[in-house]
Amino acid sequence: MASFRKPTGSWQARIQHKNYPDITKSFGEKIYEKQWARAIESKIALGIYDLGPKSEDVILGELLHRYLEKFTLYKKGFENETYRINAWLRHSIAKRVNER
Numbered sequence: 001m002a003s004f005r006k007p008t009g010s011w012q013a014r015i016q017h018k019n020y021p022d023i024t025k026s027f028g029e030k031i032y033e034k035q036w037a038r039a040i041e042s043k044i045a046l047g048i049y050d051l052g053p054k055s056e057d058v059i060l061g062e063l064l065h066r067y068l069e070k071f072t073l074y075k076k077g078f079e080n081e082t083y084r085i086n087a088w089l090r091h092s093i094a095k096r097v098n099e100r
Helices: 030-048 060-070 078-090
Strands: 002-005 011-016 024-029
Touching: 002 030, 011 030, 024 078, 060 078
Parallel strands: none
Antiparallel strands: 002 011, 011 024
């Protein structure tokens, strides 16, 4: 079920559905968020909504690389954080695949 609110300058749509994580997106106008919410809810009802990669499919090393590229380089203390992340990447746990 979708809910709509305007916490700041833009409208926010939030979809909550059983067995799915909460899905949110912000829009400039309310009409667009209603169209988006209807489209997502219909995909969920048909069972074709893609949740993206499952957490079991992602290796910690991949997440650390993404974080390093997207966030760390823009921080004030990026040198120290880069050093720490590279240390974690050298550890065996960063290369480990989820075992079942």
